[in-house]
Amino acid sequence: MDWDKLRIFHAVASAGSLTHAGETLHLSQSAVSRQIRSLEESLSTTLFHRHARGLILTEQGELLFDATNSMAKKLDAANARIRDSEEEIFGELRVTTTIGFGTLWLAPRLAKLYEKYPDLKIDLMLEERVLDLPMREADVAIRMKEPSQADLVRKRLMDIRMRMYASPSYLEAHSTPETMSDLQNHRVICQNANSFQVNAGAQLIRQLQEEGVENFLTVNNYFGVLQGVIYDLGVGVLPDYLTRDFPDLVPVVPTALSREVPVFLAYPEELRHSRRVEVFRDFVQEEVIAYRKLKRAAESSNVA
Known part of the structure; x- marks a missing residue:
């Protein structure tokens, strides 16, 4: 042909x-x-x-x-x-991750990457659907589970949990829930338990339902849940990676806690030697290390 x-x-x-x-x-x-x-x-x-x-x-x-x-x-x-060069980093890099992680953790940090590599063009593809990396639907993925596709290079970045959070002004007006049963007197903001999300989050929501919580405001992504919490609509189910960038969030109901969720970075084996992938991978790993240190410091000061 x-x-x-x-x-x-x-x-x-x-x-x-x-x-x-x-x-x-x-x-x-x-x-x-x-x-x-x-x-x-x-x-x-x-x-x-x-x-x-x-x-x-x-x-x-x-x-x-x-x-x-x-x-x-x-x-x-x-x-x-x-097009990859040993001396220069330029061109497009398509990065896919979830809406929540992309908008709330990754995007706010990208300015540091652009300062180092101003000619790098990031195409940030935020969706819950898992894109096919071997078929080049994206170059790099950050996902809340270990990728199952073959021929991928993968790196475990960190672990997160889903917790309950509220704003100080909401708690001042409505009291602070201490137990699961206390949440029956509050509106819970979360994703629908049947929507596409990490299993740990869905399981926590079902646990709340089993405890008799009936007043839910459901949003289809964590950015929306966060906005509901900030604007005093209720108590939100949110990933704990938000605590560093949103220090005013108050954790409540310590027993309302999901299991750990692994966060992986992955890319096709054929891009192992891509300089664009390399600098992005190193940047994310550096940001994760900095995030972990600050989180540990904050937790230590709270204990003290």
Whole structure:
């Protein structure tokens, strides 16, 4: 098959439109259309269903798009390795993690990384779905469980727990809950127990339900839970990595505590020698070490 025609097909399939693909490729719509017709004729099949709202891949088109998509990701990986330099750190690095960890722990620290490497471009992909690193949906992942995919380099960064927190002003107005049963008199802010989240968090929420807690405000990510706590809406179930950056949070109900959740950094084996991955990995590890020291110091002062 003609590589140029495959490149044009991939652009059209991705855009769902001859016009938009032409803009991306800097070709006229008619030129793109001719190339697609020529590719269909060479394969003796129809690749797109045409309708007023755009183009939809046929079954045969889906098969070809899967192949070109895989090719594009492999070319991206090769391009990344070729562009990496021993002296310079530049280019895009796609980092995926959860919404909570990305917004509340990682993003506030990235300014330090940019100070060292101003030409590095981070594409921060925040979602609960686990992206496929070997298929190059992302370059680096930080996840709340050990990755199960093969051919990954992985590093355990730290362990976290889910705890109960409230604001000082909320506790002043509503009293401080000491036990699980005390929470029956409070609104609990958390993720829905059935939503996609770390199992430890879901188990803690179910434990609260078993203790008779009925008044819940559910939010689909920890950033929203934190906002609810800060604005005095109730007592929140939150990860303890927030305590360093949000020192006004008051931990309550010491028995309402999840098991430890491991936090892993992972990246594909083929990017082991990527300088961009290396500097990001080292940066995160340094920040974790600093975070641990400050957390230990704070815990020691509280005990004293």
